[in-house]
Amino acid sequence: xxxxxxFHTFFGAQCFYRRLLELGDQHAKMIPAxxxxxVSCGTGIFFTLPFDEEKMADEDxxxxxxxxxxxxxxxxxxS
Numbered sequence: 001x002x003x004x005x006x007f008h009t010f011f012g013a014q015c016f017y018r019r020l021l022e023l024g025d026q027h028a029k030m031i032p033a034x035x036x037x038x039v040s041c042g043t044g045i046f047f048t049l050p051f052d053e054e055k056m057a058d059e060d061x062x063x064x065x066x067x068x069x070x071x072x073x074x075x076x077x078x079s
């Protein structure tokens with residue numbers, strides 16, 4: 001599965017990215033957030049590990065979306 005996370009701040013995106021690397025997601029990368037998603041800082045993180053709110057999210061994580069058939073479904077909302 002492919003996921004995209006959005007953030008309130010760029011610093012939050014960087015921290016999330018580092019956590020994913022520590023958790024072993026070799027496909028994680030920082031990307032410009034797709035226009036279809038509402039974002040505060042404009043930076044998104046693409047990742048493939050199954051989303052785990054306890055291990056991945058913090059107060060700077062805005063939303064997490066799962067990609068399905070060329071659309072996005074929100075699975076976590078902290079806005």
